[in-house]
Each structure stands twice: as C-alpha cells, then as structure tokens.
Amino acid sequence: MNNKFIQIYENLLNEYGNQNWWPIHENTDPFEEITIGAILTQNTSWKNVEKSIQNLIENNLLSFEKLDKVDIEVLKKLIKPSGFYNQKAKTIKETIKTLKNIPRNKIDRETLLSIKGIGRETADCILLYGLNKPFFVVDAYTKRIFSRAGLINQNMKYDEIQKKFIENLPKDIQIYKEYHALIVEHGKRICLKRNPNCKECSISYICIKIF
Numbered sequence: 001m002n003n004k005f006i007q008i009y010e011n012l013l014n015e016y017g018n019q020n021w022w023p024i025h026e027n028t029d030p031f032e033e034i035t036i037g038a039i040l041t042q043n044t045s046w047k048n049v050e051k052s053i054q055n056l057i058e059n060n061l062l063s064f065e066k067l068d069k070v071d072i073e074v075l076k077k078l079i080k081p082s083g084f085y086n087q088k089a090k091t092i093k094e095t096i097k098t099l100k101n102i103p104r105n106k107i108d109r110e111t112l113l114s115i116k117g118i119g120r121e122t123a124d125c126i127l128l129y130g131l132n133k134p135f136f137v138v139d140a141y142t143k144r145i146f147s148r149a150g151l152i153n154q155n156m157k158y159d160e161i162q163k164k165f166i167e168n169l170p171k172d173i174q175i176y177k178e179y180h181a182l183i184v185e186h187g188k189r190i191c192l193k194r195n196p197n198c199k200e201c202s203i204s205y206i207c208i209k210i211f
C-alpha cells in the first residue's frame with residue numbers, strides 16, 4: 001500500500017469533514033434516486049441536478065415506476081436544468097427498462113455498462129452509493145488532483161486509476177464513499193483546473209506539481 005492515498009484521505013476529511021453522500025430526499029427509494037441523480041449529474045454541476053430532481057419531486061415522478069410511464073417529452077422538459085436533456089431522458093428510460101425486472105442483488109457493473117449512456121463513472125456511482133458495492137468512483141477531479149500529486153499518470157485509463165485506489169485503500173465502502181466526495185470538494189474549492197490555489201492546499205506537502 002502507498003500510504004499517501006490514506007494520508008490525502010485523512011487530510012481532506014480533516015479539512016472538509018464528512019460529506020455524507022449521497023443526498024436523498026424524503027419518501028424516495030434511495031437506489032432509484034441515486035440512479036437517476038447519477039445520470040443527471042453527467043457533465044454538469046450538482047446545483048443543476050438539484051433543480052431537475054426538484055422538478056421531478058414536484059411532479060411526483062421521482063420513482064422508476066412513474067418515470068417508466070411518463071411521456072419522454074415531459075421528462076425532457078423537467079430535467080432540462082441539468083443539460084443534455086434529450087440524451088439523459090433516453091438514458092433514464094433505457095436504464096429503468098433494463099433494471100426494473102432485475103432483482104437489486106443481481107445488478108452488476110456489466111449490466112449497467114450495457115445501457116447506452118451509462119459509462120464507468122456513472123455505473124460505479126450507482127454501484128457504490130446506490131447498492132453499497134465496493135467500486136471506487138473515478139472522475140475528472142480524481143484524475144486532476146492525483147496526477148498533479150504524482151500518484152497516478154495523466155494517461156492512465158479509468159480502470160487502472162480505480163485499481164490504484166483499491167490497492168492502496170482498506171476495502172471499506174464508507175471510505176470509498178467519503179473519499180470520492182472529498183476529492184470532488186477539493187477539486188471544486190482548491191485544486192482548480194486553472195489557477196489551483198496551492199498556497200491553501202492541505203495536501204501540497206505531498207504534491208509534486210505545485211503551481
């Protein structure tokens with residue numbers, strides 16, 4: 001194990017505290033809400049996703065059963081705030097069609113990846129946060145922070161990066177959940193794409209690429 005992965009986790013947890021992902025609304029099925037949220041959050045900020053989720057709640061549609069029946073044009077309109085709504089509406093419909101007849105304990109990565117519009121990051125979000133399975137989620141923030149820190153290579157593929165985390169962390173679903181959320185927080189606040197705020201960065205002592 002490379003304990004820098006653990007050191008970074010501890011530093012970020014110390015700095016930002018527990019993030020308690022994934023935020024769930026009252027009276028919804030967590031798995032269904034997380035699956036829909038994971039699709040809606042592709043290529044957009046969580047703030048925009050919240051608006052779409054709110055629209056679905058106000059229209060009493062935040063469930064697989066209801067979304068399965070709703071007209072796709074109505075769905076597109078309601079999820080418009082999160083962008084790419086034509087494609088996302090199709091992916092939501094397709095996902096529900098695929099998953100509704102599969103027992104939850106039989107849903108695996110291959111099934112999710114067979115759905116058009118669901119890539120590795122979305123599939124792993126659903127598996128980790130929705131189904132409590134040990135899949136570490138890799139996103140653009142992970143690639144940016146950990147390549148700058150010198151712990152991964154910029155050209156590594158998704159599965160290779162994921163393997164690095166899994167090899168260097170205890171196999172603990174709570175840590176996987178919390179760590180991904182903390183990475184997102186650090187990427188949004190400090191390790192920005194342009195002008196990272198290295199002076200304020202709590203992991204600069206590990207980082208090899210201080211700006």
Ligand code: SF4
Binds near residue numbers: 149196
């Ligand atoms: S020191 Fe700078 S580049 Fe390195 S992780 Fe922190 S903010 Fe990012």
